[in-house]
Amino acid sequence: MPEMEILITQQQLADRVAELGRQITADYKGGQLLMVGILKGSVPFMADLMRAVQLDLRIDFMSVSSYGNATSTSGVVRILKDLDSDIRGKDVLIVEDIVDTGLTLAYLKEYLQARNPASIRIASMLDKPSRRKADLRPDYVGFTVEDRFIVGYGLDAAQRYRNLPYISWIKE
Ligand code: IMP
Ligand code: MG
Numbered sequence: 001m002p003e004m005e006i007l008i009t010q011q012q013l014a015d016r017v018a019e020l021g022r023q024i025t026a027d028y029k030g031g032q033l034l035m036v037g038i039l040k041g042s043v044p045f046m047a048d049l050m051r052a053v054q055l056d057l058r059i060d061f062m063s064v065s066s067y068g069n070a071t072s073t074s075g076v077v078r079i080l081k082d083l084d085s086d087i088r089g090k091d092v093l094i095v096e097d098i099v100d101t102g103l104t105l106a107y108l109k110e111y112l113q114a115r116n117p118a119s120i121r122i123a124s125m126l127d128k129p130s131r132r133k134a135d136l137r138p139d140y141v142g143f144t145v146e147d148r149f150i151v152g153y154g155l156d157a158a159q160r161y162r163n164l165p166y167i168s169w170i171k172e
Contacts, residue, residue, distance in 0.1 A: 020123065037060075066104055102135075
């Protein structure tokens with residue numbers, strides 16, 4: 001393992017997810033919530049967040065890939081797996097690991113908006129606003145982070161470290 005330093009502990013993640021869950025529960029009362037996890041990075045956050053929301057909700061997943069290299073995004077998105085369900089009239093909440101340039105989610109939001117959901121919002125565990133290129137602000141954010149490459153709780157470096165139960169940054 002490379003040298004790492006923990007930025008956000010397992011307990012901090014759990015506490016924040018519980019808060020977000022309460023907020024989402026209140027905001028979507030009476031709605032038709034469909035939580036859409038973006039594979040693969042959202043998996044731990046999605047699993048924790050959906051159990052923190054006390055509503056009759058549904059879940060679905062999408063898998064997207066951006067053309068570009070491993071650490072930077074080009075803004076052109078390829079849909080590898082689309083939704084199974086129809087979102088017309090539904091309250092869609094996209095669940096992501098991190099918003100970096102925002103290009104991926106800006107594209108995805110527009111792509112899903114065309115299907116006429118009742119509403120569409122974004123919940124991201126992490127937000128890196130210093131790197132933003134698209135005009136996009138997530139509606140629910142766990143933590144705002146500096147411009148460092150981080151891993152864990154779903155985030156990977158070349159597909160590794162997604163299973164770390166905390167968030168850390170790689171020192172070298
Ligand atoms: P963007 O917002 O379109 O630039 O893309 C965000 C995606 O880039 C995320 O879903 C992650 O997969 C990846 N990403 C951005 N920053 C990091 C990081 O610090 N560590 C690991 N993956 C990252
Ligand atoms: Mg991702």
